[in-house]
Amino acid sequence: MPVRKRFGQHFLHDRGIIGRIVEQIAPQAGQRFLEIGPGRGALTFALLKVLPELEAIEIDRDLAAGLARDARAEGRLRLHVADALDADFVGLRGAGARLRIIGNLPYNISTPLLFRLIDQRSAIEDIHVMLQKEVVERMTARPGGKEYGRLSVMLAAYSRVQNLFDVGPGAFQPPPRVWSSVARLLPSAEPLFEIGDHAALRTVVTAAFSHRRKTLKNALQGLLDPSEIDSCGIDPASRPGVLEPAQFGQLALRWRRRQDAASIRTE
Numbered sequence: 001m002p003v004r005k006r007f008g009q010h011f012l013h014d015r016g017i018i019g020r021i022v023e024q025i026a027p028q029a030g031q032r033f034l035e036i037g038p039g040r041g042a043l044t045f046a047l048l049k050v051l052p053e054l055e056a057i058e059i060d061r062d063l064a065a066g067l068a069r070d071a072r073a074e075g076r077l078r079l080h081v082a083d084a085l086d087a088d089f090v091g092l093r094g095a096g097a098r099l100r101i102i103g104n105l106p107y108n109i110s111t112p113l114l115f116r117l118i119d120q121r122s123a124i125e126d127i128h129v130m131l132q133k134e135v136v137e138r139m140t141a142r143p144g145g146k147e148y149g150r151l152s153v154m155l156a157a158y159s160r161v162q163n164l165f166d167v168g169p170g171a172f173q174p175p176p177r178v179w180s181s182v183a184r185l186l187p188s189a190e191p192l193f194e195i196g197d198h199a200a201l202r203t204v205v206t207a208a209f210s211h212r213r214k215t216l217k218n219a220l221q222g223l224l225d226p227s228e229i230d231s232c233g234i235d236p237a238s239r240p241g242v243l244e245p246a247q248f249g250q251l252a253l254r255w256r257r258r259q260d261a262a263s264i265r266t267e
Contacts, residue, residue, distance in 0.1 A: 011039045012104050012130065014171035018046045021182060024164050025102060025128050027051055032096055036084045036103030036113070036129075039063055043104065045072050052076065055092070057084045084113055093123035104130040107176070111135065111151060114185075118158050121187035128164075128184050136163050136181035143242050150209045154202070156245035157195055159187045193246040196256030204252045208240035215239060216251075223255050 012018060021043060027033065027050050035056040038044040040063065047054055055078045058064040064081045067073055080087070084103075093099050101124055105113060110131050117127060131139075134147075139161050141147035155161055164182045169175035195201040204223060211219035217226045217236040226236035232250040234243065 010104075010106075010172040010174060010176045012042050012171060013173050014167075017167055017171045018043055020165065021102075021128065021130070022046055022050065024182065024184065025100070027100075030097065031125070032093075032099050034089075034092065034099045034101055036101065037105060038067060039104065041067050041070060041073075043102070044077065045070070047102070048072060048076055053078065055080065057082055057087055059083050085109055085116060087116070089117065089120040090123040098125040099123055100125045101127040101129070103128075107132045107135070107178075114139075114151070114155065117185075118155065118187060121158060122189060124187050126184065126186050127159075128182065130167065130180050130182050132176075133166055133179040133181045136183045139163075139183060139185075143244055145241075148241055149212070150205050153205050153209075153245045153248050155185070157191050157193065157201060157249065159185045160192075161185050191249070193249045194253050195249040196253040200252040200256040200259075201249060204255055205248050208243075208248070208251075212240045216243075220251070224251060224258070228254050228258065 025047075027047070033047065033051060033054050035044055035047070035054060038056040038058055039060075044054065044056060044067065053076045056067070057080045058067065059082065061081055064079050067077060068079055080092070089099060089101075101117060110129075114129075117124060135151075137147045138149060138151045139155055140163050141149070141152045162184045164184055167180040167182065169177070169179065171180075204220065207223055208216065208219050215237050216229050216234065216239070219240055220229065229236040229251065232247070232254050234247055234251065
């Protein structure tokens with residue numbers, strides 16, 4: 001089956017790595033699993049050795065057809081031919097148990113797909129994904145490093161993220177030009193710290209890291225004035241990259257209160 005570059009396909013084939021992923025997932029009876037991007041089925045059929053059934057989303061119709069024809073899939077693999085970026089994970093869950101998400105994610109859609117999964121976290125138990133190593137470093141970054149940014153903060157607000165292990169290019173066909181990492185995300189139904197609301201946090205974090213070399217006073221100009229930043233216990237002369245995620249939550253909460261007050265005055 002040819003590789004289609006537009007889908008960012010790199011197929012995992014290393015049996016040792018596949019075994020480590022299954023070990024980290026540690027499937028239990030009664031759980032529901034959904035694989036994103038099963039590709040040629042290397043991880044899919046390893047999972048079906050220990051699971052009674054599995055659901056999967058595959059955008060490539062030819063790959064999906066090949067999986068459906070495989071005798072190992074008969075009656076046990078439920079395929080959805082669709083783009084995971086458009087998937088309704090809440091609808092896929094339905095009234096059943098929350099989904100355990102697994103995937104070797106194409107590098108070109110990893111960040112927007114992570115945000116989509118977090119947005120629909122009410123349907124999700126946990127997430128185990130293979131991503132470009134650089135992306136996982138950003139996901140798990142702490143303040144003060146160059147990897148720390150918008151992705152780090154937004155994920156920290158809703159999930160606990162672990163970097164489980166790294167994977168070299170030779171584990172894939174064709175080999176990518178970069179290393180990969182396997183990450184685990186444990187989503188929380190409620191934010192892990194005060195944020196005002198999701199839109200407020202997104203607005204403040206995006207503004208701050210769009211001007212990460214500027215001070216907060218300048219980066220958040222038009223959103224919060226220096227006295228409002230200071231009222232959150234944060235120095236307006238600080239730069240975005242040194243703030244803890246919860247401090248961004250305080251700024252978002254302050255901005256939301258400002259917006260609510262302005263709305264009341266105009267009524």
